[in-house]
Amino acid sequence: MLFRSLNITTTTLPNGTYDQAYSQPLVATGGTPSYTWSLASGTPPAGLSLSPIGVISGTPTGVGTSNFTVQVTDSLSRTDTQALSLTIVPPGPPTITTTTLPNGTVGEAYVQSLQHTGGTPPLTWGLAGGTVLPDGLSLGTDGSISGTPTTAGTSNFTVEITDTFLQSDTQVLSITIN
Numbered sequence: 001m002l003f004r005s006l007n008i009t010t011t012t013l014p015n016g017t018y019d020q021a022y023s024q025p026l027v028a029t030g031g032t033p034s035y036t037w038s039l040a041s042g043t044p045p046a047g048l049s050l051s052p053i054g055v056i057s058g059t060p061t062g063v064g065t066s067n068f069t070v071q072v073t074d075s076l077s078r079t080d081t082q083a084l085s086l087t088i089v090p091p092g093p094p095t096i097t098t099t100t101l102p103n104g105t106v107g108e109a110y111v112q113s114l115q116h117t118g119g120t121p122p123l124t125w126g127l128a129g130g131t132v133l134p135d136g137l138s139l140g141t142d143g144s145i146s147g148t149p150t151t152a153g154t155s156n157f158t159v160e161i162t163d164t165f166l167q168s169d170t171q172v173l174s175i176t177i178n
Contacts, residue, residue, distance in 0.1 A: 006031030006074050008082035016045065016060050016088045018120065018165075026054040031074030040081045042068030045088045060088040063165065093167030094119025096159065103176045104134070104149045110175075114143040119163035128170050131157035134177045149177040 009027045016022040028035055037054035044050060047061035050070060065087040073079045097115045104110040114125060125143040133139060136150040139159065154176040162168040 004030035006072065006078045006080045008072055008080050011082065013084055013086045018060050018063050018088055018090050021059050022048060023055060023057040026070060028072045031078050032076045034075055036073045038071050040069040040071040044068055045086055063088050063090050090165040090167060091120055092118045094123055094161045094163050094169050096161055096169050096171040101173055101175050103178055105178050106149050106152050109148050110137060111146045114159060116161050119167060120165055122164055124162050126160050128158040128160040133157055134175055152177050
């Protein structure tokens with residue numbers, strides 16, 4: 001009988017993304033199948049686990065890098081270990097999709113919700129760069145511009161949206177009050 005040494009051939013893992021399903025099989029060669037996988041030390045990122053058949057899977061619940069060592073054992077109780085590192089990254093940043101706002105009228109209620117895509121809740125809206133809205137209007141942290149304008153004219157301002165990972169986007173907007 002020819003002896004083949006047992007070797008874990010997986011040496012790197014692809015990054016995962018926060019709150020998105022992750023599944024990555026580990027590979028070993030040699031030895032005498034069947035293989036059983038386990039953690040020798042450390043832990044995978046929160047929300048992920050290593051199955052006995054050698055698959056790291058789950059849905060990551062945090063971001064950052066985890067270092068851990070996996071072990072494979074063959075049917076003759078031979079083992080091999082491999083140190084691995086797995087980084088979980090935040091999903092893409094928020095992007096403001098509102099590019100124009102309707103005009104308003106002095107003395108009439110104004111309500112407009114700003115729109116966005118991406119980002120990880122909770123998301124917070126605010127004014128950036130010391131800019132201000134027309135008199136009588138305010139920007140809520142939910143992205144709504146509301147109030148009753150008190151002065152005619154055009155105001156240019158910059159809005160900013162920030163997600164839980166402090167990723168942000170800004171957009172210059174203007175409102176004309178008639």
